[in-house]
Amino acid sequence: MNVTVNVNGKPYTRDVEPRMLLVHFLRDELALTGTHVGCDTSQCGACTVHLGGDAIKSCTVLAVQADGLDVTTIEGIGTAADLHPLQAGFWAEHGLQCGFCTPGMIMASAELLRHNPSPSEEEIRYHLEGNYCRCTGYHNIVKAVQHAAGAMSAAQGQRQEQAADD
Numbered sequence: 001m002n003v004t005v006n007v008n009g010k011p012y013t014r015d016v017e018p019r020m021l022l023v024h025f026l027r028d029e030l031a032l033t034g035t036h037v038g039c040d041t042s043q044c045g046a047c048t049v050h051l052g053g054d055a056i057k058s059c060t061v062l063a064v065q066a067d068g069l070d071v072t073t074i075e076g077i078g079t080a081a082d083l084h085p086l087q088a089g090f091w092a093e094h095g096l097q098c099g100f101c102t103p104g105m106i107m108a109s110a111e112l113l114r115h116n117p118s119p120s121e122e123e124i125r126y127h128l129e130g131n132y133c134r135c136t137g138y139h140n141i142v143k144a145v146q147h148a149a150g151a152m153s154a155a156q157g158q159r160q161e162q163a164a165d166d
């Protein structure tokens with residue numbers, strides 16, 4: 001059946017099997033391989049993307065369920081020349097080792113920071129409990145999210161100061 005999904009701001013129409021998972025739609029139909037498959041039990045979080053603005057595990061959603069909706073993947077949140085603050089945070093704090101879990105960690109963390117711009121360490125760990133890092137680099141992952149939260153709040157402060165001056 002035909003589905004149209006808006007991925008990273010662009011509509012894609014494909015004829016898919018009704019049983020196709022969103023993660024396979026992204027990887028196999030659109031070649032967006034930054035979204036990973038790390039398990040077959042919906043536990044690892046490597047496949048996390050945003051669907052309609054919420055972080056979801058794309059191995060738990062059918063492509064047909066995303067018909068007409070907006071999906072954001074790791075490819076859509078920053079560029080090499082203009083990293084998202086979370087990407088910069090993972091870079092600065094060495095928040096990755098093999099990097100397999102990193103896209104999912106970043107997408108899950110982006111949702112956290114949208115709702116809670118200044119999370120505590122405990123809140124970060126709680127929010128990321130559905131994302132596994134097989135390299136067990138959790139300490140630096142938490143630091144990376146804190147780094148991003150600090151950068152985003154500094155940028156927000158600068159914007160407010162600028163608006164007050166204008």
Ligand code: FES
Nearest residue numbers: 038042044045059
């Ligand atoms: Fe989706 Fe592991 S691949 S949770």
Ligand code: FES
Nearest residue numbers: 097099133134135
């Ligand atoms: Fe290797 Fe997390 S960095 S799985």
